[in-house]
Amino acid sequence: MLRRLLLVPLLLHAAAAGDICIVGSGISGSSTAFFLSNYTTVLSGGQLRVFERRAKRRRRAGGRLATVTVAGDDFEAGGSIIHPRNLHVRRFADLLGLAAKTNGDDDWLGIWDGSRFVFQTLRPPPPGASWLRRKLHALLNTLHLLKRYGLSLVKMDRFVQDMLQRFLLYYNGFESRPVFDSVEEMLKWSGLYDLTRRTLEEELVDAGLNSQTISELVTVITRINYGQSASISGLAGAVSLAGSESGLWAVKGGNWQLAAGLLKAANATLHLQEGIDSIHYAGDHYVLKSNKGHEYDCEATVVATPLDEVNITFSPAISISPRKMQHTHATFVRGLLNPKYFGLSSVSDIPELIGTMEVPEIPFSSISILKKYSEQDMTYKVFSRKKLNDSLLDDIFSRRKETIRINWPAYPHYEAPEVFSPLILDGKQLYYVNTFESAASAMETGAVAAENVARLLLARLRLPLPSRLHLGADDPDQRADL
């Protein structure tokens, strides 16, 4: 026993000061590693270590980017769609040689109010329809939407484009983009901060949208993308609305490959199934203790996971703003929807994407078809705020061959005005990427926040940075196809 006690600290005190340690292997942690390795070759002689506590079932990097297998097919279970103007993620995919698959732009959407479909877009033409027929369908669909929502559609688009234009500033070169040491400063610089102070609904009313568009179309989108109503804060709402635009894509084979690929490209050491239990500041470095009993000395530490439901002990203690995570239950069902549940006589009359209004009695936020094996056999994804029990699922579905449930601490529960935790948790070398998630949670926002944290960390460690950086937004060739 004595021998064990003496040996353990010697054997398990693994790394040397000079290492930079990152807690979390999701897109925020992996892009922090990537940007750190990209921006400097001089990491004080140390290495990049990334810790991932993820349990046995999913032994890989990615965090909230993960696939689920239903009937032999892999589907995105968490973060699934990428906006065409998400320049970091697009660049990551190109750099890693990952192929993109585009999302169809012509979903047949039905808006469910708990007793009927109050609005439906037009049924898309059958697969293999001619180019002309598809174009005609798109035109008729636009007219159909305009008839119901009028100019509010144009105003909504203007609101989203304005947010996107401001967001593009985060891709400016180093010369015209400062390093930020707080989220507030970062958002104020691009002109996005005010959007976090008021609800989406308030912003849209001021932008001139009518109440029907907000209670139907806008609410459907915020419920699908953030599991919340139009009373979420304005920036998260604008990001969510951008997620309904055309040109969305995903990585073929799973978005998690972005995280895995970035860690490889950064030459980071990935400690899989090794959770960090405590982070202690020891005068001139941090000591990270893992659930395997190992200790790591780190010159700087980056926390790349939301701290709201994670139990890491910090000494000295840190102070973060209270924040609730919104849980989204993703239920994957192979089977067939029950038309009677929707007051219909045939399953072929049920829209392919069911969005919902903010009615407390509706037990789900959305239902979408992921794959059609035949007219009688499909795989669906259901999002809900609470777990869907078997008897409820047996009402909604007439047949279920396979059911998989995932309970995600998915994104922050957005409440305006948002309050942000510090980016530098202790005034020294302890950084927190996921405080930015209180502005908006997405793969790209994770990457943008990570890029700033990487620059901030290198600047504070006084390591040299490249003098120029071009990520595309200020490159006219790239801007042309945005």
Ligand SMILES: Cc1cc2nc3c(=O)[nH]c(=O)nc-3n(C[C@H](O)[C@H](O)[C@H](O)COP(=O)(O)OP(=O)(O)OC[C@H]3O[C@@H](n4cnc5c(N)ncnc54)[C@H](O)[C@@H]3O)c2cc1C
């Ligand atoms: C259902 C759902 C749908 C979504 N849809 C989209 C979408 O369509 N498009 C989009 O852009 N975004 C979407 N998002 C949001 C997006 O997935 C997240 O914003 C993003 O993946 C967060 O990445 P992250 O690296 O910041 O955090 P995470 O992915 O959560 O990574 C943090 C990692 O840290 C690990 N960890 C935690 N504690 C410890 C510890 N103590 N020690 C070691 N490791 C630890 C966790 O296991 C996790 O792997 C969705 C999210 C969900 C859940």
